[in-house]
Amino acid sequence: MLSGYFQGIGACGEVIVSTYQSETEDFLDHKKTGMLELVSLMGNISMDDSGSPLLHSHASFSYLNDTDEPAIIGGHLTKATVLYTAEITIVPVNNEIGRMIDPLTGINVWKFNH
Template sequence: MDYRKFGETYYIRLDRGDEIISSILGICQKEQIESAIFSGIGGCRSAEIQTFIPETGSFEVQELKGMLELVSLTGNVVTDDAGTYFHHTHAAFSYKKDGEHHIAAGHIKSIEVLYTAEIELRPVLGGRIRRKYDPETGTGFWDFGTETD
């Protein structure tokens, strides 16, 4: 992995075997980025895609393996009041199975790079977006705080 900051934006190149989500979170921690958005593309080896099932309050996981074209990655990073980092990431992959092209997409748990991934990370400027836990859904949502935060 390598990354550079140009202006206010970070450009990240991930290499074979790198895990995308933990790499993004690691850069945010190292650079003290408390909230950001990101997007990217790449060639991946595996992915865990989650679908939230409201009736059970849990996620179903689909595991993909093989040559996966990461055609779209988008997400955000936020922190809670304790400084814990969280991500909310969605992605779409194209791949061949049994000689046919397929697409799979959804909420992402993890992605491992096969060849490379190219990520643009844009920190929130002039403020901070926090994560606020919602007990009704058992998940977290954006919290903008107050003007003095």
């Protein structure tokens, strides 16, 4: 498998999701611990310039806040520790998806080989 995409659900005990800050061109991390339901995981697998796999994923987690009301945290998935289970499906694609820096935004985006 050279490239692909994945999706999943499950339960985690600790996560770090990040929000990209265009002003600083960096990510702001948000850490959460406790019983976290992995409501949605979506991402892709592409190849970096050296030919190594590069994962890019976003996720949403639900949890009970301090007043036992449901709350959501989500964003770019930086780290997740599975607590009970994670059901993740990986689907390969036939073509390699590469990466390149977009000169306008400076963001690492998909590069398709034609």
